[in-house]
Structures are given as C-alpha cells and as structure tokens.
Amino acid sequence: MTTNQNTKFLVGGAVIVLALAYLIYTGVTQSAVYFITPSELAAAAVAGKAYRLGGMVVPGSVHWNPASLDLEFALTDGKGRVPVRHTGTPPDLFGEGRGAVVEGSWTPEGYFKATLIMAKHSENYQAPHGDPSSAAYEEMIRALQRRAPR
Amino acid sequence: MIPELGQGALVVGIVLAVYGAIAAAAGAQTGRPALIESAQRAALAVFALVTACFLLLAYAFLTFDFSVRYVAHQTTLSTPFYYRVTAVWGALEGSILLWAWMLALYTLIVVLRHRGERDLYPWALSVMLGIIAFFLLVMTLPAPPFERLTPVPADGRGLNPLLEDTGMITHPVALYLGFTGFTVPFAFAMAALVTGRVGDAWITTTRRWTIVAWYFLSLGLLIGGWWSYHVLGWGGYWAWDPVENAAFMPWLTGTALLHSAMIQERRRMLKLWNISLVILTFGLTIFGTFLTRSGVIASVHAFSQGSIGAFFLAFLGLVLLVAFGGLAWRWDRLTAQGELDSILSRESAFLLNNVFLVAAAFTVFFGTVFPLLSEAIRGVKVSVGAPFFNQVNVPLFLSLIFLMGVGPLIAWRRASIDNLKRNFLGPVAIGLVAAAVLHLVGVRSTLAVLTLALALFAAATIALDVLRGTRARLRTGAGLARAVTGLLLRHNRRYGGFVIHLGILLVALGVTGSQAWSVQTEATLKRGQAVEVAGYRFRFEGLSATQESTHARVVGTFAVSRGGGAPIVMRPSKKFYRQEQAPIAGVDYRMGLTEDLYLVLGDFARDGSAATVKVLVNRLVSWIWIGGLVLTLGALLAIVPDDRAA
Secondary structure, three states, rough: HHHHHHHHHHHHHHHHHHHHHHHHHHHHHHHHEEEEOHHHHHHOOOOOOEEEEEEEEEOOOOEEEOOOOEEEEEEEOOOEEEEEEEEEOOOOOOOOEEEEEEEEOOOOOOOEEEEEEEHHHOOOOOOOOOHHHHHHHHHHHHHHHHOOOO | HHHHHHHHHHHHHHHHHHHHHHHHHHHHOOOHHHHHHHHHHHHHHHHHHHHHHHHHHHHHHHHHOEEEEEHHHHHHHHOOOHHHHHHOOOOHHHHHHHHHHHHHHHHHHHHHHHOOOOOOOHHHHOOOOOOOOHHHHHHHHOOOOOOEEEOOOOOOOOHHHHOOOOHHHHHHHHHHHHHHHHHHHHHHHHHHHHHHHOHHHHHHHHHHHHHHHHHHHHHHHHHHHHHHHHOOOOOOOOOOOOHHHHHHHHHHHHHHHHHHHHHHHHHOOOHHHHHHHHHHHHHHHHHHHHHHOOOOOOOHHHOOOOOHHHHHHHHHHHHHHHHHHHHHHEEEEEEEOOOOOOOOOOHHHHHHHHHHHHHHHHHHHHHHHHHHHHHHHHOOOOOOHHHHHHHHHHHHHHHHHHHHHHOOOOOOOOOHHHHHHHHHHHHHHHHHHHHHHHHHHOOOOOHHHHHHHHHHHHHHHHHHHHHHHHHHHHHHOOOHHHHHHHHHHHHHHHHHHHHHHHHHHHHHHHHHHHHHHOOOEEEEEEEEOOOEEEEEEEEEEEEEEEEEEOOOEEEEEEEEEEOOOEEEEOOEEEEEEOOOOOEEEEEEEOOOEEEEEEEEEEOOOOOOOEEEEEEEEEOOOOHHHHHHHHHHHHHHHOOOOOOOOO
C-alpha cells in the first residue's frame, strides 16, 4: 500500500471514529438516566433531571382513579419515601408491597412525575399458594361470571 | 432413576467430548487417521448422549417428576402437554441443554459433510468438541438440569405464563440455531489459524454455514419481535432490552461477515478482518449468554447472581485470548494481498458497510454495558435507554440503506463516471421524486421522508438489476417466467442477497411507519360509552369471565366501527394465573396492511360496569413481518447449492 493511500485511510478512519464518538457522546448526554433509590432522591433531588427510581410500592399508598387515569403511590427503600404520580393504567405486574422501577423526573411541587412504570418480571418466581390476593381473584372471577350478560 | 441416568450421560458426555477434542487435535498434528476417526466416533457418541439427556429431561416433564427441581419449578399438574414440552427449554438449565444439543447436532453434520478431509476439518472438529465440553460442564456445576429436590413437592410452581405461547417453540429454537451456528465458522477459522492455511479455504468452506446461522438468527429475532408485539401488550416489537441487544449484536457482526467474505473471495482482501469478525461474532454469542444468564445487567436492580456468570466470563476470556493470540501469531500471513484501488468501487462500498455494521454493534454493546461501565468508573448508576440506541443507530442504519443501493451495482476496483451514470441516475431520480411526493402529500417527519426515499432508491437499484438480467435472458428466447426463475437460480447467491435486501427495506418501511404515524390513547369507559381514535370508534359493550385450564380470563367486549361500516368485535382480556400475583394482558388485535388495531384491557370495575382500555392504531407494522418473511425466503435462496461451484 502506498503512503498516499495510507494517509487517505487514516483520515477516513479518523473521520468515521470521530463522528461515531460524537454520536455516542451526544446520545449519552441526552438520554442518560440516573438510577437512584428513594432515600438517595430524598437526600439530593435535582428538579428536571431524568431519574430511574427503584423501590417497593408502599402498602396502602396506591390511589388509582380510573375516570381521570390518575395514579398516585409512594416508593420506599426502607429509609426514604418518595411520592410518585403517573397518568395511565398501572402495568399488570404492579402492586402494593412489590418492586417497581419508575422513570421520570422530580418536580418542584414535591413529587416524582413518572413517565414510565416498569414492574420487572423474572422467569423464576415464588408460588403464592394460599395468598389472600389469589382468593380475592377467585371471588372476583365468580362475581363477573354471575354478572356476565351471556 | 431418570435424573441419575441423565446426570450420568452428562458426565460421560464431558469425558468423551474432551477425549474427542484431544484425539482430533493429536490426529491432525501427527497425521494419524485412526485418531481422527476415533474423535469422530466420540463426536457421534456425544451427540447420542446429549440427545439422551434431552429426552430424559423431556420425559421428566411429561411424567410430572417433581423430584427434579427444574421440572418442579417450570410446570404444574395443570400445564398442558404442549407447554410441558416447550418448558424443557423454558429456563436456564434447559436452555443450556438445548444449546449443547444443537452444538452436538452441528458437529455431527460437520463430521458427515467433511469426514475424510485432512486440512482444516480435524482441527475444526477439535474446537467444536471443546466448546461442547464447556457447555456440558456448565450443566454439571452451575446449571444442573437433573438436580433433585427434597422434599418432593405435590405440585410444581408452573411456567412463566408469558411463555405459554406458540412462539415459545420457534423463537428459542431459531435463535439458538443461529447462535450455535456461528460456532462452525469460528471452528474453521481457528483451524485456519492453527494450520497457518489462512487463505480462502476456510471462507469458502464456511460460507454456507454463516448464511445458515445468520438465517436462523434473523428468524429468531423476528419471532422475538412478533412475540413481544402480540404477547407483552405494550404495542411495540423492540425495546433495546439487554436480552434483545444480546441477540442483535452477533446479528450485526454476522451480517458484516457475510459481506466482507465476498470481498475476500473476489479480491483476496480483508483476511485479517474476516477472521476478526468471526471471532467477534462467536464471542458475542457467548457474551450474550453471559449477559442474559448471569444477571449482571439486572444486578443494577439488585438481584442476586449465581456462579454461571463467572463460568461464561472465564470461557469468553479464554476464547478471546486464544483466538486473538492465534491471530497475532499468524499476523504476517494475514496481511492483505489485494489493494483498494479507488474510493468509488464496490470494495469500498462493502468496506464502509462493514464499518457501519461494526460501529452499530459497538454502540449497542456500549449502550448495553454502559450501566456497568459508569458504576465501575464513576460510581454512579446511570443507564441509557431506547432514545440513546435510536439516536445513535438511525444515522448508521440510514447510511447502510444507502450503501445497500450502491454496493451491488457499483463496479469492482474503480467505478467510471459512465458506470455511475448508467446504474444510479434512474434510482437517484426515483429517490428524489419520492422525497418530493412524500413532502407534498404532507409527510412532515424529515426522518420518515429520508428513510423512505433512501429505501426507494435502494429498491430501484435492485429492480434495475433484475430488469437488465431478465431482458438479457429474454433476448436468448426464453419466456418471461423462465427468464426470471433462471436468473434467480443461476445466480442464486446474488439474487438471494437482493431478496434479503428487499426484505430489510420492507422491515425499514414498517419500523418507519410505526415510529412516525402510530397513535394511541387510554380511556376509562362505562358500558355503552365509546372512544374515538384515528377515525375508529371503540365502544365498550361489557365484561365477562371464563375459567380455563391454567388460568381465569376476564374479557372485555368492544365494538369497533369506522364511519358507517358494520362494527367488528374485539375482545382484549386479562389472564389471572394461580401462581402469579398479577394478571397478564391478553391483547386483541386486527392486523392490516396499512394499520393494526391493538387493544389492551387495563383496570376494570369489579361489577363489570366500566373498564380502562388502551387503544393503539399502529401504522404499517405488518410490513415488518412481511419483510421478515421475504428476508427468510431470500436467505433460503442463497443457501440452495448453486450448480456452478463444486
């Protein structure tokens, strides 16, 4: 390979690498989401910054208004407690006393505005046999079957 | 008894695989055919033993043998027959077994096809048996499928309900056939390094293997997207989840390899690059398993991790060390002989294609491990989500679509102005006209206009080439149908590639359409109330409930109409599983060429008087599946043995 060609390759390669680095850099700065716990957020919340907040849904804290689609609950890690608001139906695996990860930002009004709620599933889980919620489901199914128009 | 038999078969399998690997290597080194034949018999026995393990585990599932921990965790007495079969590979232990079985199968086919060859084959056999030995070892220590459970429970825990889907038979099987398939080119590349025969023999030997692996990996990714779309109920097909990325990275480097191998065959260039790509692709399949099975990424969410991660990481380290060590050892022989003559040439288009594909693989890798990097370096847990992957990859993919149009028609070595005019004036004009028309009809998204214009440009180059080839054949007096089929079969690799390109363009159309024009809304409706989305009226008619074998189902009935047309009925549901604390969505959808209607039932009043429903009108999504079908047909065409080559 001639020296001239080598130079061309080096320049071409450098341009591509720099462009890629720029793409990645802007990508990261614009979409980085900080993973924090409720106590960390409570200690140092920056309004407007994108966070991914993970914790347990505090039992008794969930208020869901189907008519307005407003969902309110609190997340805790045992030490801190953060109020969260969201618009839309909670995901299927969401529930009181269970883990949830929410994405969004802290508002100056003093609550976490969630744009996304994730309730992670795993292929290995415990069987809640005899769980009170399971009995509640069965009762609900029976009630719906009685009322079914068919 | 059954579990002990399985465990025994595993241990014997490891011994034979290690023996076979050593015998094949010794046979290759000393040139004694008896040793190689012995290694072949060992490979055959390993295949039989792993098959036996698989059947024994399947038997344990079919007979509800809850004394086996894996069976007890993956089934209940109410699991239907079909899902007891797919549950065999529904979780970690079984999926490693499936992987090992496929490796053994590929090895068997390699033995059948290449036995008697002396150059590369014995070493390749040795490498493949060594890799099988590793996977069998994983099954004896960190992921034992046959481990006993005491006390034996009366009933099992049950399969993850999300896996109770017909996609669960095809998706993992296709994906794993893809992953394991890349072991064959890797093994032959290693053989080339060991023997020093780093010329073109290994490339031509493994060309079809690479297409086969790529075909299955593509199929696996597509079925995965389909599963996500119709089971998970969020209306999307791709989320840049680490598990998806793990399969996408080797697909990207494997695609690069398919292209760069052609350059080596035609121009004797890129030897070093091709071997590196094979190592990278194989390494990424192992890395993907490490990523998805070790829980290392999920550890950001503070889950526990077992020892399996360490196993895979150590194996990956060993593979990369040995492979790149061999590369350094053969450095002198690998430095290219061909030269790039001009930037306006097919070589350079292919080279750029490779650079962009590998760059895309790198950005996906970077984004996937970013949480680990930032935690290790800066001590903060930061992740980058879908916006990062979209933002960084969109320019790369658009460049790739452009190159898809340029590459196949531009001249080798150095393109003349005449060559460029003859081949690209028409397609460029078509692309520009398409952009103008899209703008005039009111498409405001620059990204959508750009993507569709580029896709039309690329499609036009393909059409131009097929048209020319057909016309040439018509001149020889053949009929139209014969001319086209003759063209496709005579140059099946070239036209198989074109069909795959067409498939990719259709997928691009679907992705663009669904990203740019889909609409969705969410509403709580009382019985008789309706919500309007994109000209459709969705009226809530009521709720009903049914009991099915594994779950109870609450079904919402919606009458969907448009204008004065007769309404159709859609029934999204929620499924309640006994072993699950939360319900699973049962999506209802109507697919169409221009748009899909997609309903997800949310919360509902216990008396059935009201329900929250998510309504999505997804545009052009069907073209992703149609494109996928076209793509797999193209891959099949490219795999068909061509009559020219030996």
